[in-house]
Amino acid sequence: MNDGVNGVALAVFLFFFLLVTAMGFMAARWRKAENEHSLDEWGLGGRSFGTWVTWFLLGGDLYTAYTFVAVPAAIYAAGAAGFFAVPYTILVYPLIFTFLPRLWSVSHKHGYVTTSDFVRGRFGSKGLSLAVAVTGILATMPYIALQLVGIQAVLDVMGVGGGETTNWFVKDLPLLIAFGVLAAYTYSSGLRAPALIAFVKDTLIYLVIAVAIIYIPIKLGGFDEIFASASEAYSQTNPATGAPRGALVPGDAGQWTYATLALGSALALFMYPHSITATLSSRSREVIRRNTTILPLYSLMLGLLALLGFMAIAAGVKVQNGQLAIPQLFENMFPAWFAGVAFAAIGIGALVPAAIMSIAAANLFTRNIYKDFIKPDATPKQETQVSKIVSLLVKVGALVFVLTMDKTVAINFQLLGGIWILQTFPALVGGLFTRWFHRWALIGGWAVGMIYGTVAAYGVASPTQKHFGGSAKEIPGIGEIGYIGLTAFVLNVVVTVVLTFVMRALKAPEGVDQTKPEDYTADAGDPGVQVELPPATAGSSTH
Amino acid sequence: MVTPLRVVIALCLVAPFVAMLWVGSYAKTDPVVIGIPFFYWYQMLWVLLSTGLTMIAYKLWQRDQRARSASKGGASK
Numbered sequence: 098m099n100d101g102v103n104g105v106a107l108a109v110f111l112f113f114f115l116l117v118t119a120m121g122f123m124a125a126r127w128r129k130a131e132n133e134h135s136l137d138e139w140g141l142g143g144r145s146f147g148t149w150v151t152w153f154l155l156g157g158d159l160y161t162a163y164t165f166v167a168v169p170a171a172i173y174a175a176g177a178a179g180f181f182a183v184p185y186t187i188l189v190y191p192l193i194f195t196f197l198p199r200l201w202s203v204s205h206k207h208g209y210v211t212t213s214d215f216v217r218g219r220f221g222s223k224g225l226s227l228a229v230a231v232t233g234i235l236a237t238m239p240y241i242a243l244q245l246v247g248i249q250a251v252l253d254v255m256g257v258g259g260g261e262t263t264n265w266f267v268k269d270l271p272l273l274i275a276f277g278v279l280a281a282y283t284y285s286s287g288l289r290a291p292a293l294i295a296f297v298k299d300t301l302i303y304l305v306i307a308v309a310i311i312y313i314p315i316k317l318g319g320f321d322e323i324f325a326s327a328s329e330a331y332s333q334t335n336p337a338t339g340a341p342r343g344a345l346v347p348g349d350a351g352q353w354t355y356a357t358l359a360l361g362s363a364l365a366l367f368m369y370p371h372s373i374t375a376t377l378s379s380r381s382r383e384v385i386r387r388n389t390t391i392l393p394l395y396s397l398m399l400g401l402l403a404l405l406g407f408m409a410i411a412a413g414v415k416v417q418n419g420q421l422a423i424p425q426l427f428e429n430m431f432p433a434w435f436a437g438v439a440f441a442a443i444g445i446g447a448l449v450p451a452a453i454m455s456i457a458a459a460n461l462f463t464r465n466i467y468k469d470f471i472k473p474d475a476t477p478k479q480e481t482q483v484s485k486i487v488s489l490l491v492k493v494g495a496l497v498f499v500l501t502m503d504k505t506v507a508i509n510f511q512l513l514g515g516i517w518i519l520q521t522f523p524a525l526v527g528g529l530f531t532r533w534f535h536r537w538a539l540i541g542g543w544a545v546g547m548i549y550g551t552v553a554a555y556g557v558a559s560p561t562q563k564h565f566g567g568s569a570k571e572i573p574g575i576g577e578i579g580y581i582g583l584t585a586f587v588l589n590v591v592v593t594v595v596l597t598f599v600m601r602a603l604k605a606p607e608g609v610d611q612t613k614p615e616d617y618t619a620d621a622g623d624p625g626v627q628v629e630l631p632p633a634t635a636g637s638s639t640h
Numbered sequence: 641m642v643t644p645l646r647v648v649i650a651l652c653l654v655a656p657f658v659a660m661l662w663v664g665s666y667a668k669t670d671p672v673v674i675g676i677p678f679f680y681w682y683q684m685l686w687v688l689l690s691t692g693l694t695m696i697a698y699k700l701w702q703r704d705q706r707a708r709s710a711s712k713g714g715a716s717k
Contacts, residue, residue, distance in 0.1 A: 183661035183683045191653040320675025346679045352663040393691040400684040
């Protein structure tokens with residue numbers, strides 16, 4: 098992308114990278130618990146995080162490097178359609194407010210580490226729990242791979258990624274080093290490492306956005322100019338489709354797509370294992386509710402960030418690969434040292450979620466595949482060991498994925514992952530509020546949703562791709578274009594309800610429910626709620 | 641149990657869905673504010689509005705819980 102290596106930017110980038118590496122390893126000693134050989138400790142940070150740590154952790158987790166690169170990239174490519182990320186993150190918080198405290202309570206009461214643990218306990222079905230676990234792992238893997246794509250974009254723009262002619266090993270070496278380091282401290286420190294690093298990440302991100310949103314418009318002559326040149330660029334005909342490139346506001350045809358994408362993505366977000374891991378690591382259910390009132394600060398940031406996509410157009414950034422639009426904008430607009438800060442923000446922004454995601458996927462494997470099906474008598478120490486190793490394997494898998502396959506494959510799978518993970522919603526959220534659904538009906542609904550979603554996504558063509566060209570398709574029976582994930586979800590619910598009536602009529606066995614109604618509202622300090630793993634030292638410096 | 645307080649909480653939580661999913665109500669350019677088309681600043685404004693509504697819901701919820709535990713003699717939270 099670049100003529101040479103940007104030395105100053107690279108030096109600043111390396112400084113921050115070394116800083117967070119040191120923090121990552123030191124995190125093992127932060128708020129350490131008496132018994133460090135348990136999954137609660139390694140995989141949930143001792144379930145001890147207060148409001149602020151949880152805020153940084155969730156923010157660091159949900160607003161990933163890929164988000165920072167992809168959302169403005171979507172705006173850069175097509176305009177208004179990419180802005181759905183903002184209503185999507187607005188809708189997430191009322192949802193969290195409603196159902197996550199219940200999940201927190203029941204998980205603390207029964208020591209659940211993953212969503213599959215809960216589903217198994219609630220419906221007494223290892224099969225349903227396995228379906229949820231496998232879906233979670235499948236959906237998380239490409240997400241981790243996309244974090245690598247985020248780092249790659251930054252490295253490319255800094256000029257250390259090498260050109261097309263560079264030897265593949267030299268080209269990928271920086272990425273290999275970054276991920277080697279990440280893997281090492283995640284292994285040794287568990288969830289504490291990303292929790293601590295998230296402070297640095299978010300401070301940098303907020304700083305960069307604040308500067309970018311003031312400095313760049315001044316340089317470009319104000320928002321009037323920016324939107325005028327963006328509007329002109331969108332009206333140009335795209336030679337591949339014969340239609341305009343995009344629009345500043347969605348037309349009538351695009352409104353269903355916009356709304357269904359926002360709603361479907363919001364419903365899906367908290368089905369992802371890494372969101373649940375960050376939530377369960379909080380100290381009390383109050384922490385979660387309080388967080389829903391301060392987390393939207395990130396949505397505001399995301400909205401401002403999205404506007405950078407317009408600025409990239411106005412600044413005349415021309416890139417083939419839209420993912421490079423924002424890093425290139427920073428490189429063009431900022432002095433070298435501040436571009437380095439911005440790149441560090443994106444790079445570290447990839448490390449935090451990648452760590453949490455690999456931990457979450459590892460927990461799912463350990464608890465719901467290893468312990469349920471391979472070694473039921475595993476001790477907590479063995480569980481932790483397996484989880485640590487699996488977290489490494491998951492990252493290696495993601496690395497292989499990115500290095501051997503085309504980037505678009507990772508993006509396609511991420512798109513599928515979103516559709517898939519949404520299909521666990523009825524079992525999880527349904528289960529939190531009612532035991533009415535039958536466990537086998539939930540498996541049936543899940544299967545139908547998964548199959549419909551995959552087939553439908555496969556059939557979407559775009560100018561550049563024959564399959565998986567997008568995530569929107571005509572909704573059967575309505576005729577509007579809508580998000581495939583949401584259509585699959587509605588189908589899933591309908592099948593689940595119908596099958597539940599059928600199972601009831603056939604008197605199919607219900608399974609044993611471990612939970613009691615009062616478990617869903619219990620809070621820390623109530624009788625029977627374990628205050629998990631008391632910290633060895635009273636760590637109160639962070640809240 | 642449905643109490644007026646809980647209805648208000650529910651309304652606070654449902655309002656953002658109505659506003660954001662009704663795309664037709666804000667898919668337009670005018671009025672432009674400091675150069676930003678309506679479509680964009682309106683949605684960003686809703687980030688703040690929904691935050692405010694969630695905060696109200698949170699405060700009301702706390703009050704609801706206190707009332708409930710008081711009536712039960714503090715047995716459950």
